[in-house]
Amino acid sequence: MNVKKLLRSGVAAVAGLAVAVAFPSPVATAQPATAVAAPDIAVSDVQAHLNEFQSIANRNGGNRAPGRGYDASVSYLEQELRAAGYDVTRQRCTSCAAQSENLLAEWPEGDPNQVIMLGAHLDSVGSGPGINDNGTGSAAILQVALELAEADPAMAKRVRFAWWADEESGLRGSRYYVSTLSGTERSRIDAYLNFDMIGSRNWGYFVYDDVASIKAVFDEYFQSEGVPTERATATDGRSDHSSFKSVGIPVGGLFTGAGSRKSSAQQQKWGGTAGAAFDSCYHRSCDTISNIATAPLDHNSDAIAYAVWQMAVGGTEQNDFSVSVNPASGSVEPGESVTVTVSTQVTAGQPQAVQLSASGLPSGATASFDPPSVQSGADSVLTVSTSADTPTGTSQVTVLGDGAEADRTASFTLTVGDGGPPPGCDSPAWDGAANYAPGDVVSHAGHEWESTWYSSGAEPGDPRSWAVWSDLGAC
Structure with missing residues (x-):
C-alpha cells in the first residue's frame, strides 16, 4: 500500500508519533504527458464476486431482492471498497421496497x-x-x-461508482438518487455509464448509442479486440441510465442481451444459437452462477476499465466547453416554429468541434441547427418546427453538444398549444422528461398509449419503443 492509501485509511502514526504529511491538491497535481494504459481485468476476480453473490442468495431464500439478500450484497461491496480506500456512502431510498439503500463510492x-x-x-x-x-x-x-485503487494513477476527473437498489421494481433507486441532486450537482456529472447484464450465455455485444462520443470509446476497445458490436436498443427506457438521461446527463453503457432472441445474422457474427434467447434464464430461478459466459464477461470488464482510463485518468489538459440555450423555453401553435440561440463556450483548454443535435421532440416536430456544427465558443440558431399534427403539450427538449473530447447538454422547454392533451384525447400528453410505470396511459400523436414497462424518454410510436408502449388506438 502506498503512502496516499495509508493516509486514506487513517494510518498517520509512526513509532507512536503523529506524523503530518502535506500533499498538493489532486486537482493541482501535474499530469503525465500521455494517459496510462488501462489494466487487464482478470475475469477470475470478477467471477469471485459473482460466487459471493451466489452464496448470499443461497443464504437468503435463493435471491438478492430487497428484504432478502440485497442488504448482504450491499455489505459485501462496502467492505471491499472501504478496504481499498474509497469514500463510501449508503443512501437510503425512501421510495424503494423495504427502503433499500443505494451504495456510492468515489475515488477521492x-x-x-x-x-x-x-x-x-x-x-x-x-x-x-x-x-x-x-x-x-x-x-x-x-x-x-x-483495480483503480490499486493502480492509483493521476486523475484528471473524479470517478464515482454506484450500485442501485430496486431497479427491478421501476428503477426506483437510481430515480431517487437523481431526484436528490441539485442542478449544480447534476452539471458536475460529465457522463453516466450503465452496465446491466454483461455475461449472457448466448451473448451479443451491444453498446448504448445515446451519445456518439461515449459509444466511440467502447467501440474503440472492441475494435482493438476484433469484436463486432451492435447498438443497444432493448435497453431504451428499461435500465438505470434512463434516470440520468431524463435530466440531460450524457449516458452510455454495455449489454449482452436478455429475453429477446438472437437472429441468424447475429449468430453468424457472434456464434451461439440463432432463435434462442440471449439469456434463457432472464428473471428466472436458473439465473445462477452457471448461467454466466466467461468470454463476454471478460471482454466487457476490460471495456469498462478502458472507458474509465480513457475518460478520467490523467493525461494532457482536458479541453472542455459548455452549452446553453437562450431563451430556455418557447411556445408555438401546431404548424408553427420557434427559434432560439444555442451558445457554446470554452471552459478549459482549446476549442473543439461540436456537433449539435436535439432529442425529446414531440411527434411531428423537427429540429434544425444553423450551422449544425460549430467550434466551441461559437453560436448556432436552433429552429424547432411543428406540424399541424403535432400534439399539444409540453416537452423537455435536450440539446446535445457532441464534442471531439467532451459532451455537454442543455434543456429547452417547448410548449405546443396550451400544454394540454391532444384534442379528443382524455389522457395527459406524453412527456419526454417524465417517468412512467406499467399501466400509465398517455396521449401522443392522436393516439392513446398504455405503458407496459418502466420508462423515461421512450416515445410512444417510435419503433425502438415497441416493448414499452401498447397502442390503445386513435382518440
Missing part, C-alpha cells in the same frame, strides 16, 4: 467538478439470485473500482 482524486459515474443495479428479482441480472454488471464495476 481528480477534479470534483468533472465526474465520470459508473452504475449497475445490485438487486435481483424475487424468483432467482440474479447472477447475470445484474450480478455481472455489479461485480465488473466493483473489480474496476478495486
Whole structure:
C-alpha cells in the first residue's frame, strides 16, 4: 500500500508519533504527458464476486431482492471498497421496497467538478439470485473500482461508482438518487455509464448509442479486440441510465442481451444459437452462477476499465466547453416554429468541434441547427418546427453538444398549444422528461398509449419503443 492509501485509511502514526504529511491538491497535481494504459481485468476476480453473490442468495431464500439478500450484497461491496480506500456512502431510498439503500463510492482524486459515474443495479428479482441480472454488471464495476485503487494513477476527473437498489421494481433507486441532486450537482456529472447484464450465455455485444462520443470509446476497445458490436436498443427506457438521461446527463453503457432472441445474422457474427434467447434464464430461478459466459464477461470488464482510463485518468489538459440555450423555453401553435440561440463556450483548454443535435421532440416536430456544427465558443440558431399534427403539450427538449473530447447538454422547454392533451384525447400528453410505470396511459400523436414497462424518454410510436408502449388506438 502506498503512502496516499495509508493516509486514506487513517494510518498517520509512526513509532507512536503523529506524523503530518502535506500533499498538493489532486486537482493541482501535474499530469503525465500521455494517459496510462488501462489494466487487464482478470475475469477470475470478477467471477469471485459473482460466487459471493451466489452464496448470499443461497443464504437468503435463493435471491438478492430487497428484504432478502440485497442488504448482504450491499455489505459485501462496502467492505471491499472501504478496504481499498474509497469514500463510501449508503443512501437510503425512501421510495424503494423495504427502503433499500443505494451504495456510492468515489475515488477521492481528480477534479470534483468533472465526474465520470459508473452504475449497475445490485438487486435481483424475487424468483432467482440474479447472477447475470445484474450480478455481472455489479461485480465488473466493483473489480474496476478495486483495480483503480490499486493502480492509483493521476486523475484528471473524479470517478464515482454506484450500485442501485430496486431497479427491478421501476428503477426506483437510481430515480431517487437523481431526484436528490441539485442542478449544480447534476452539471458536475460529465457522463453516466450503465452496465446491466454483461455475461449472457448466448451473448451479443451491444453498446448504448445515446451519445456518439461515449459509444466511440467502447467501440474503440472492441475494435482493438476484433469484436463486432451492435447498438443497444432493448435497453431504451428499461435500465438505470434512463434516470440520468431524463435530466440531460450524457449516458452510455454495455449489454449482452436478455429475453429477446438472437437472429441468424447475429449468430453468424457472434456464434451461439440463432432463435434462442440471449439469456434463457432472464428473471428466472436458473439465473445462477452457471448461467454466466466467461468470454463476454471478460471482454466487457476490460471495456469498462478502458472507458474509465480513457475518460478520467490523467493525461494532457482536458479541453472542455459548455452549452446553453437562450431563451430556455418557447411556445408555438401546431404548424408553427420557434427559434432560439444555442451558445457554446470554452471552459478549459482549446476549442473543439461540436456537433449539435436535439432529442425529446414531440411527434411531428423537427429540429434544425444553423450551422449544425460549430467550434466551441461559437453560436448556432436552433429552429424547432411543428406540424399541424403535432400534439399539444409540453416537452423537455435536450440539446446535445457532441464534442471531439467532451459532451455537454442543455434543456429547452417547448410548449405546443396550451400544454394540454391532444384534442379528443382524455389522457395527459406524453412527456419526454417524465417517468412512467406499467399501466400509465398517455396521449401522443392522436393516439392513446398504455405503458407496459418502466420508462423515461421512450416515445410512444417510435419503433425502438415497441416493448414499452401498447397502442390503445386513435382518440
